[in-house]
Amino acid sequence: MNLHEYQAKLRFAEFGIPVPRGKVAFNANEAYEIAKELGGVTVVKAQVHAGGRGKAGGVKVAKTPEDAREHASKILGMNIKGHTVNKVLVDPGANIKGEIYLAVTNDRAARKPLIMASAEGGMDIEEVNRVSPEKIVRVHVDPLIGLRGYQITELASGINLPHDLWKQFEKIAMGLYNCYVGSDATLCEINPLAVVEEYGQTILKALDGKMTIDGNGLGRHPELETLRDTSEEPQEEITARESDLSYVKLDGQIGCMVNGAGLAMATMDMTAHFGEQYGIGPANFLDVGGGADPDQVAAALRIILSDKNVKAILINIFGGITRCDDVARGIITAMSEVPTQLPIIVRLIGTNQEEGLAIINSANLTNMTGAKTLYEAAQKAVEAVRGAK
Amino acid sequence: MNLHEYQAKLRFAEFGIPVPRGKVAFNANEAYEIAKELGGVTVVKAQVHAGGRGKAGGVKVAKTPEDAREHASKILGMNIKGHTVNKVLVDPGANIKGEIYLAVTNDRAARKPLIMASAEGGMDIEEVNRVSPEKIVRVHVDPLIGLRGYQITELASGINLPHDLWKQFEKIAMGLYNCYVGSDATLCEINPLAVVEEYGQTILKALDGKMTIDGNGLGRHPELETLRDTSEEPQEEITARESDLSYVKLDGQIGCMVNGAGLAMATMDMTAHFGEQYGIGPANFLDVGGGADPDQVAAALRIILSDKNVKAILINIFGGITRCDDVARGIITAMSEVPTQLPIIVRLIGTNQEEGLAIINSANLTNMTGAKTLYEAAQKAVEAVRGAK
């Protein structure tokens, strides 16, 4: 689960990391009021789950509260990589003397948390990594021991941070690691961690923030679950999560319902394999879980049908411990609850697969066809979409 | 550093362990008022840093507030193993159905925390360990991982705790471990962890508590440092701690001042070796630290002289990195600040030992004698005490 910049920065602040005292506005007038209250120069920033906000014009500096209102009115409603902006963060301007990059993430290959710093903050870190990877200092953390002071020294020394900022940097790095652990995060990133002049002092401040939370860890952090911005997610994905289904919306025409993540991906791949030449492909990834019981199948059907692009449905179920005839009866039951006229191709494999297919066929649902192999099922689904066009 | 029962129980409560709602009284009237407020039967318990309170008559059940006053007046001022009781805890009585033992401590040999439980609570656990060690269930905890639920199950299962109490037991065991870690304790003990009937419920409650804190960890817990009861410690030990000296009062007549803990023990042993037949022995253990600078020596002298049993002083210094002539000058300086007529035997060994002894001898302090070996110094100190008798 991704947090918005303003949410991440509020969370950082809880772990002792200095952040600007900006606020969120949902309309241009609110932005004006916040900018007036902050005084001086402000920055209006789109709060949206998409990268490249700056390039897309989603971040603007405002010299006056009136400027802030104008910028906000332009940014709100903007579409950035398919996401509509419906709130902006109005932050005070900062007198920036330097920009650092600092992040904690999971290193999947090393199986450990990784803390990274670079003197090349403020830039796209992927780009820094591509062009000059040596400019990113990387330190692995033993998850049983946690981040230690000497590891922070290694970062500070590695990025040639001026000595007078080390104490602040240590506090921020430790705070970020604690935030990462204390939030079951998979990423906590500050970019830039800016060196700013404020009231004659040189201080480090997190001007931007990014956090991703491990969905499996959310149960331990109910306060984070409330930060979920459902306006950022397709309605189908929200419904799927509520029904405990794993669903990802794609842009094709074949609605797929499969038990098992690997088999679901293979099914997607197969429909694309045959459909590609006709501009036909999978409408979604959907893992209905191991048992494929009637309630789950019905919920899955509803989600698939809510996608208006869908022109055909492919059901691919491996009857493992469950028998295929039971699964087939479950599908027929679900069908009666969620009626549709779209062509449905059902492929059942495993225990009692013949009996299962017989049940499907004998249900006399004219829009439903059986298939014996994934190969055949995918072909039939592509044909069905072509016929419907 | 030891905590009193009432202090330990308050600390336990902070970690979610149920304890009785008693209060501390410093005089008999306060005990009466507390007992009246609690209502019903109460228990009056001496708060003193000594074991065997019960056998010594320091714990009494009171049926009425008047009883509590009477018991308190008898217990206050009582001497238990050399400790004067100056406060009592008045706890509500409990309807006890069973008594468990539960403790977390450092296992020095295993180099790990050890959590122990026994169904034979309420008794002297050393005695249980001697007679039937198999009745104590022991589980080592990995300090990097901490106590895990299954380890608590091992304890609960091992002491045959009724299943309906497991949840409470888990919470208490986890709380006790957290208390141990969160207090830099070397011991957290509940004996008894009682099974009590209260308002028709069966609950586990810590009726007694014992905690010892690692002095080296106190710096991280300023809130615990304030719990130190200096009325329980010999004044000399308090003064020594304030001067950063390591001092333990003993009951002999030879005041020892030595640099280094091992050498200080060896010096004690040597005086006892020669003095034993005459009832003469060391008055103290005192480690003056590595350098033996004049301020430390002076502070040490003051502490030694405050012990009225002392009839002679033995100074044994190994000049390591420091030269013996410098140490000798330091001793002479300290002597002038803390004048005494008691016989003083000085043994200096190491770099420039001859020069050092020459300085001691040439100081013309009539009560001061040099010695070349520890053997000789101890003999002379014993002779000096015999002469003074």
Next chain:
Amino acid sequence: MAILIDKNTKLVVQGITGKQGRFHAQQMIEYGTNVVGGVRAGKGGEWVLGKPVFDTVKAAREATGANCSIIYVPAEGAADAILEAVDAEVELIVCITERIPIQDMMKVRAILDHSKSRLLGANCPGLLTPGQSKVGIMPGYIATPGPVGVVSKSGTLTYEAVYALTQRGIGQTTCVGIGGDPINGTSFLDVLQMFEEDPNTEKVVLIGEIGGTDEQKAADFIDKHMTKPVVAFIAGQRAPEGKTMGHAGALVEGNVGTAAEKIEKLKSVGVKVAAYPEQIPDLIMQ
């Protein structure tokens, strides 16, 4: 011969009194697995499916000599259950539970590295040595004894592949599901090494998916150390970047972990890569 489990495996079921645990314990017993007992704190002394239940894995191991454990406990208690089995020095620990927080698994891995135990999973279907022992949730009937070793990140996709092999008369030595979590106990590389060393395994099927670099590491291992032919299938060729496809680990991050990258790497070291699961038996028979 087989790898990891065989007819001598003595299995203890952690969470045997739960719905899942009890159901699959029954299935495993029916398959012929030597289930020697179960574990559930607070149920020690009871009996389930004719097997004794213990309060702790340690007690179960002491009483039964179990050398393998399988975990069917909910995600919030699963890391603890794994550590309990590690602490009891169980040799092979199979964790079926899905949705274990990744930070828990990082800690578990750090502890496993210095332990005497091997973990398979979490979030895996377990493993099966046809005709001898099944530990996990794989349907037993899909497999038959033979010379092909199967290792996979996916559940039903493995069944599909194994069933396809069986239908074509190609049996298996052992079928191993390593699970689809980003941080797990046993990697492709570990299992490939075991198959390479197993005298009865002649060929190997590897079923991978998008996310991470395990398949690439497997390819390096195949290149340097394997003499036996390997056939692979990689799921998720059409998966979009930045979306988790069911398995927590099935996630293309930036351009790391794409199916195309994995397929190319495997092909470059001589691995035959199937275009779809049903093609696997054809490639094995070539």
Next chain:
Amino acid sequence: MAILIDKNTKLVVQGITGKQGRFHAQQMIEYGTNVVGGVRAGKGGEWVLGKPVFDTVKAAREATGANCSIIYVPAEGAADAILEAVDAEVELIVCITERIPIQDMMKVRAILDHSKSRLLGANCPGLLTPGQSKVGIMPGYIATPGPVGVVSKSGTLTYEAVYALTQRGIGQTTCVGIGGDPINGTSFLDVLQMFEEDPNTEKVVLIGEIGGTDEQKAADFIDKHMTKPVVAFIAGQRAPEGKTMGHAGALVEGNVGTAAEKIEKLKSVGVKVAAYPEQIPDLIMQ
């Protein structure tokens, strides 16, 4: 020949810019120890006593090839300093710092158990191989090369014993102070084993004290594995129960760790036990 350190030892000083660190670094350099640099976060790039200072042990090790480090940092940062040296894979880490909380040391020990490093101390005087290298705070002049290995829990008591040997013309291979904390890095047993294996060590002096059971374990080791004669001295025969005698570890708990028990055990395996430190040379010469 010697144990643990010799003229090839390359030493880095953690905390070289502090008062203690600088003073003893100077002493060590004067003795002839090959001090290759120092460490102090924030002072990297400076020079102290003609030696380069680094921000981290890792950087120091990379630049100088140091294989040994000595720690003179205050108690609150000492555990971190040890872990830093472990992380940098320094082979021998000597920690002089006293008053490290025992729970910190339990964690350090758990980490050391799976590391490539050996820790001596904490709260120890370090060690000295006469004429070759001194790492720690022992006065150099008290020792002279020869055939006796010395291992001790105590500082000045060791000096006393070593000086007594030297005065009587008996030299030492290496003098090792393991420190007086209840939980430390290197035990009597570890050092006895090294002396047993060192061809130049002919006899061994062991100086113990009250508290714990290390001396008893040493006695068992001497009984089973040592061919070389051992002379011992145990301090604290008159120590009362329940009182800490200076060293955190010097504490008789119940009747565990008394000097009488230790002396009896050592005598029972043929160790000659001195009645006072100055008797040690006599027993060595017997």
